[in-house]
Amino acid sequence: MKAVVDKSLCVACGACAGTCPWVFRMGADGLAEAYRGFERTELDTAQDAAQDCPVGAIKIE
Ligand code: SF4
Known part of the structure; x- marks a missing residue:
């Protein structure tokens, strides 16, 4: 994922x-980046991060 x-x-x-x-x-540009993929066991916290982003900039695929 x-x-x-x-x-x-x-x-x-x-x-x-x-x-x-x-x-x-x-990142070096001062903005966030998703630097690695993750396993389903880590999905909850990744989704938490996406939901908590104040501007809705994160999508989980
Ligand atoms: S939570 Fe959203 S706005 Fe904040 S650093 Fe992450 S991607 Fe950027």
Whole structure:
């Protein structure tokens, strides 16, 4: 499974990287990125990060 961050929406709040650091990190451009795929066992926290994003920039695929 993987997450995708729409950087055109991200406001660099850092919430996703705080909630789910094994999927999200803040990139060199200061915006969030999903840097690795994840297993179904990690889906809950990835979904939490997506739901908590204040601008809806995260999609789970
Ligand atoms: S939670 Fe959303 S707005 Fe905040 S850093 Fe992550 S992708 Fe960007």
